[in-house]
Amino acid sequence: MEQTRYTVRNKYSDVPYEVKEQLFREVKSDLRFTDYLYGCYECGICVAACPSARFYDFSPRRIAQAVAREDVELIYEQMNDDVWECSQCFSCNRCPRQNSPGGIITVLREVAVKHGLRSAKEALGAYGRVIYKIMSTGTQVSPDMLQPDAFPDWGPQVLDVSKNLDTWRKAIPPETLHTTETAWEIDDKTIIELYLIWHMTGVMNMIEKVDEGLYTILMDVMEEKLEEAGYSM
Amino acid sequence: MPSDSILIVGGGPAGLEAARGIAEIGYKAILVEKRDRLGGTPDEASYAALTPHFKNTDDVLGAMIGAITSNPLVEIRTGSTVKECSGAAGDFAVTLSKDGKEEVVSTGAIILATGFDHFDPGRETQMYGYYEHDDVITLVDAEKMLKQHRFVRPSNGAVPKRICFIQCVGSRDRQIGNEYCSKVCCGIASKQAIEIRQIVPDANVFIFYIDMRMYGYWENQLYWPAQEQYKVNYVKGIVTEVLKKGDKLVVRGEDTTMGRPMEIPMDLVILSVGMEPSTGTKALAKLLGVRQNKYGFIEAIGEPMDTVSTSVEGVFVAGAAAGPKDLEDSTSMAGAAAMKAIATVRRKSAITAKV
Numbered sequence: 001m002e003q004t005r006y007t008v009r010n011k012y013s014d015v016p017y018e019v020k021e022q023l024f025r026e027v028k029s030d031l032r033f034t035d036y037l038y039g040c041y042e043c044g045i046c047v048a049a050c051p052s053a054r055f056y057d058f059s060p061r062r063i064a065q066a067v068a069r070e071d072v073e074l075i076y077e078q079m080n081d082d083v084w085e086c087s088q089c090f091s092c093n094r095c096p097r098q099n100s101p102g103g104i105i106t107v108l109r110e111v112a113v114k115h116g117l118r119s120a121k122e123a124l125g126a127y128g129r130v131i132y133k134i135m136s137t138g139t140q141v142s143p144d145m146l147q148p149d150a151f152p153d154w155g156p157q158v159l160d161v162s163k164n165l166d167t168w169r170k171a172i173p174p175e176t177l178h179t180t181e182t183a184w185e186i187d188d189k190t191i192i193e194l195y196l197i198w199h200m201t202g203v204m205n206m207i208e209k210v211d212e213g214l215y216t217i218l219m220d221v222m223e224e225k226l227e228e229a230g231y232s233m
Numbered sequence: 234m235p236s237d238s239i240l241i242v243g244g245g246p247a248g249l250e251a252a253r254g255i256a257e258i259g260y261k262a263i264l265v266e267k268r269d270r271l272g273g274t275p276d277e278a279s280y281a282a283l284t285p286h287f288k289n290t291d292d293v294l295g296a297m298i299g300a301i302t303s304n305p306l307v308e309i310r311t312g313s314t315v316k317e318c319s320g321a322a323g324d325f326a327v328t329l330s331k332d333g334k335e336e337v338v339s340t341g342a343i344i345l346a347t348g349f350d351h352f353d354p355g356r357e358t359q360m361y362g363y364y365e366h367d368d369v370i371t372l373v374d375a376e377k378m379l380k381q382h383r384f385v386r387p388s389n390g391a392v393p394k395r396i397c398f399i400q401c402v403g404s405r406d407r408q409i410g411n412e413y414c415s416k417v418c419c420g421i422a423s424k425q426a427i428e429i430r431q432i433v434p435d436a437n438v439f440i441f442y443i444d445m446r447m448y449g450y451w452e453n454q455l456y457w458p459a460q461e462q463y464k465v466n467y468v469k470g471i472v473t474e475v476l477k478k479g480d481k482l483v484v485r486g487e488d489t490t491m492g493r494p495m496e497i498p499m500d501l502v503i504l505s506v507g508m509e510p511s512t513g514t515k516a517l518a519k520l521l522g523v524r525q526n527k528y529g530f531i532e533a534i535g536e537p538m539d540t541v542s543t544s545v546e547g548v549f550v551a552g553a554a555a556g557p558k559d560l561e562d563s564t565s566m567a568g569a570a571a572m573k574a575i576a577t578v579r580r581k582s583a584i585t586a587k588v
Binding site: 038039040042061062065066068069070074097 | 457460461464466467468469490491
């Protein structure tokens with residue numbers, strides 16, 4: 001094993017180096033990786049352009065640097081502590097070396113999710129409701145999510161709307177929008193295709209890694225529909 | 234009696250190019266070199282591949298030497314030194330010494346191409362321990378190994394797996410007195426880093442720097458390939474000391490852009506030593522009464538547009554005798570010096586003819 005790299009500080013010393021190294025190997029083997037990272041001048045233009053860097057202790061430069069230097073320990077730390085502070089706006093793409101720190105972060109996040117790193121669980125926890133909605137129905141936001149307790153800042157108007165949701169929806173001319181539990185009418189064929197895609201591309205495995213509860217609920221919903229359509233799980 | 238010939242001191246790239254230019258125009262060049270061989274520092278210090286094009290040093294020098302040995306207008310005097318000089322532009326009398334025998338030659342102009350010395354790392358003000366640790370070497374030592382295509386730790390002959398360059402050793406340092414940038418070391422370190430990765434593909438190579446000075450095309454001839462293809466780690470931060478730890482060395486410094494101290498084990502440390510005026514440059518400047526700058530290099534008085542005229546009429550400078558220069562600088566200056574030297578002897582003999 002390659003002995004000490006940059007020493008002095010190692011926040012996640014309880015995690016074996018080999019584990020961190022394996023995660024980095026996955027990052028590097030991503031097809032997009034070579035287009036996202038050439039070499040880093042450490043000039044800071046990405047930080048200057050980064051909206052997150054103005055509000056958090058976050059630096060796309062440090063991410064690009066750590067990855068360019070193949071600093072396995074630091075990359076692991078960043079996968080846990082930093083990558084979720086990026087808003088994926090890609091303002092950092094103005095790099096003179098044509099790196100994409102935001103793109104590197106996309107890859108780091110995906111590996112973090114695939115391996116169910118603690119930070120990925122925490123960061124995605126708040127999105128459980130949205131993920132459930134979009135993965136079970138195929139639409140992200142539905143009219144019945146408009147509840148006064150969910151939108152206190154919208155004032156009394158929300159209550160009016162939510163009380164008579166069905167009526168309001170029927171006032172919209174296209175019949176496909178006369179729905180309350182989904183944003184629009186979802187064809188069974190569409191939802192079956194979506195379920196199949198999520199199963200076959202490994203998205204379900206990722207969900208299982210970050211949120212087991214959500215995974216169980218989704219599987220229940222999906223199983224029923226898929227079996228009806230003649231697919232066995 | 235005015236002389237039409239031009240005396241060149243120094244048989245390195247600048248001296249060779251000046252002699253070639255003068256002879257090709259049709260004037261007589263007398264090339265004086267203290268060593269028994271031509272080629273100058275690149276030959277003496279066993280340079281392997283030249284920066285930045287990776288051309289073989291012996292091939293490049295061979296072609297330059299071939300161009301003058303085949304020209305009867307060039308008189309080559311190796312193993313010779315300059316002892317004395319009298320006279321003035323158009324009519325100098327220069328005493329040469331070879332094997333204890335002296336001879337006076339007359340010349341209309343003189344070109345000093347006496348070059349530089351590599352900085353002696355024993356004089357650095359950090360604690361790198363060049364003379365204490367076998368595995369602390371210089372760019373020059375590394376170049377010798379690269380020339381033999383054998384890259385090992387001097388202490389035990391093992392192949393090094395963790396190697397670092399420390400930049401600016403002996404340059405940009407007020408305490409040492411060399412306040413200038415030596416101009417070529419960033420490129421040479423990057424070139425060597427690439428070569429090391431070629432010879433030892435699983436080696437980790439680091440370059441610790443203050444600023445990387447990869448001007449012009451060196452950027453994508455050396456810097457980008459080193460970083461992108463050869464995965465050389467450039468870390469902004471200068472090592473302050475090299476310690477011995479068992480069989481290894483440990484370098485201590487700050488990783489400035491990451492804002493953290495660092496202590497990294499190394500198998501081999503390469504000091505990127507800069508340039509200082511050579512003994513020959515300092516001696517010749519004194520002998521000819523040519524003004525030197527505060528670092529001892531010969532001062533070019535007409536800069537920026539005239540890079541070769543000195544404080545003495547009829548005496549010109551070319552190459553690293555005038556300060557840190559790369560090969561392009563040196564040979565370009567040689568051409569300019571040849572042209573100005575010829576202009577001087579023509580002008581002087583025309584005046585004499587009129588009289």
